[in-house]
Amino acid sequence: MITFEQVSVQYADAPAPALSGLDLTVPEGELCLLVGPSGSGKSTLLGTVSGLVPHFTGGVLRGRVTVAGRDTREHRPRELADVVGTVGQDPAAHFVTDTVEDELAYGMESLGLPGDVMRRRVEETLDLLGLADLRDRALTSLSGGQQQRVAIGSVLTVHPRVLVLDEPTSALDPGAAEEVLAVLQRLVHDLGTTVLMAEHRLERVVQYADQVLLLAPGEEPVLGEPAEVMAHSPVHPPVVGLGRLAGWRPLPLSVRDARRKAAPLRERLDGRAPAGTPATAQTATPTATADRLAVRRGPVPALRGVDLTLRPYEITALMGRNGAGKSTLLGSLVGLHAPASGSVRVGGRTPHRTRPAELIREVGLVPQDPRDLLYGESVAAECAAADADAGAAPGTCRALVERLLPGIADTAHPRDLSEGQRLTLALAVVLTARPPLLLLDEPTRGLDYAAKARLVGILRDLAAEGHAVLLATHDVELAAELAHRTVILAEGEIVADGPTAEVVVSSPAFAPQVAKVLAPGPWLTVGQVAEALRA
Known part of the structure; x- marks a missing residue:
């Protein structure tokens, strides 16, 4: 369904390619999970499948990516929309209408589907994702997790053959995340949909993956069975970390599998207790x-x-x-x-x-999206504004940034930073006022x-x-x-x-x-x- 042939992507001014030497195939009807540290190229890889890379993001794409037989270099994202559905990290950036029901119908309207088909699919998706009670709500009034479900639903109504998801459960509570993952399982198993997903919260998703693709900066991509890849992956969920610590083979990927192996470890720990957390000042004046x-x-x-x-x-x-x-x-x-x-x-x-x-x-608040707090043209400008707002000595905020995460350039634009770097910058801006x-x-x-x-x-x-x-x-x-x-x-x-x-x-x-x-x-x-x- 998806084929990568010696794919590399190089962005302008970047010291190294975002992707290099990617040569693999994702079969139809499988869930392929992308794992790896931030900056390893996961979002770029997803963008090559939808055509956003390089048609929208720029950069130079070498090699060939084909989806359902279509070369993404020759087909722009709008020409792949009937085959590939994409949900990015920011659900709000995905919306083009005002209400939940209108957003679910928009993609089908764009493809010219009949009205009765649109109505049926909207109802099915409302039920699948637990959105029926929100159908008339304004998108701006929804919580972050509710917006995430609407963004996923707006793609599902088109019935794409390939679903590309970037951090689909990041804003969801545990129950809602399970609901979304159950829907993805049904799409894969019952409808033969191919799902390509990048997710940092591996504890939620790794047990559902048919294949795992490990990306690491400067290393060859590794595609394999989830347990095999997790055995040496630098990023892994706690259940895998526990399995590594206890020496369990094969490594468990789910709580259920781990509990079956855990009896000897529970016996070793019997009668012990974790070290106590540092005492807090319960008698101190409330903040x-x-x-x-x-x-x-x-x-x-x-x-x-x-x-x-x-x-x-x-x-x-x-x-x-x-x-x-x-x-x-x-x-x-x-x-x-x-x-x-x-x-x-x-x-x-x-x-x-x-x-x-x-x-x-x-009091200082770091919002759900740190970009809401950042409006300067550079890191240096943000820090100077934070010093002025807090009445702090010049350089106070910049020193905090360097302490929290060294290496962020003064000239970098906040919108060009990674999620972790943006969060660090927003945290430093808030902490400047102590x-x-x-x-x-x-x-x-x-x-x-x-x-x-x-x-x-x-x-x-x-x-x-x-x-x-x-x-x-x-x-x-x-x-x-x-x-x-x-x-x-x-x-x-x-x-x-x-x-x-x-x-x-x-x-x-x-x-x-x-x-x-x-x-x-x-x-x-x-x-x-x-x-x-x-x-």
Whole structure:
């Protein structure tokens, strides 16, 4: 179905090719998973299949890519639209209409399909992706995860033979991610659709892959069976890391397979417990409080009677399904939403009544898309603006960027940075004012495991310095690794609040892979298990 013949892609001014020497075939009706560190060329490879590379992105494509017999050098993306459906990392950039139902129908209208066919396929897709209740909603009113499902649905209605997906579950809660992956499985198994997917959250998807293509900078691409590739891949999910640590062969790719092998490891760990997390200052003056907070977003009640206290030295994970109110709660803490009832206090101030110039010294928000915070023409311009806004000495923000992630050039445009670099720049911009409260909305979206590890180290250091950190996330592995405390929201209400080990282990939806494999033990991460075995 998809053939790469000695494919390489070289962008202007890039020191090395984004892709080099790619020579392989993806058969019809298979799910091929692309894995590799950020910058290894995954998005570029996906773009060559849809024709976006080089027709839209530029660069020089050497070799030949054929999809269903069509050479992508000779066919522009619009000439491949009936065969290839593409969903990129940013769902909002995918939209061309205003409402959910119109967006699902747009692609079919472009292809001139009959009205009765369009109506039937829209209804099928609404049901497949759990979007029926949102059919009349404005796209701008949806949560990030809901937008992701609409973007995928707008491609599925066309019934493409090849589906190209870049980070399709990155903005989805665990339940919604399972629903999307189940749909992809049905497309592959029942309809013979070929799916090519790049995804950093391998714990969600690797067990569904028929083949895995490993890309690493400066190395030959490797295509093979998932277990074989994962045995030496530099990026791998926790269940594979646990299997490597325990010496299991063949390596398990799913929790179920790992549990079948885990009895001896559970016996070795019996009677032990992970090292305790650093004590937090529970008696310290709260950094922020919400008291019976209720917020409405238009006609929709987004928060209902939320009570929350955030303290210095403590990292809190805020979790819940898409649309539960997580982003609204973060927005309320920075004054974006006025309470319908109840109150919010941050550093003794009422956020929505405080001037932004004063509020940035109390609380900083890194939004779901860091580009929303970045408007300068270069990294140097962003840093200079951040220093001015915070009243900090010139060079303060630039020093933070260099400390968090050395090597970002002053002249680089923020839009040209990788997801991890953009997040680092946005974090430095926010930290320039040294706010006691730091809020992050889906901070690991688009990050590989190495970038995520750097973020974990940064946030731990900030908490140790006395910052209170609240991060809204669907990444259960991040919460297990980092958070002292986990709060779960549902329908705008807090339904769980306590130490992370207690909250996530008791929740099948939010438990990390290691906890599921080694239950009923108290283990959350591969690192905890490795430390216990060394001891």
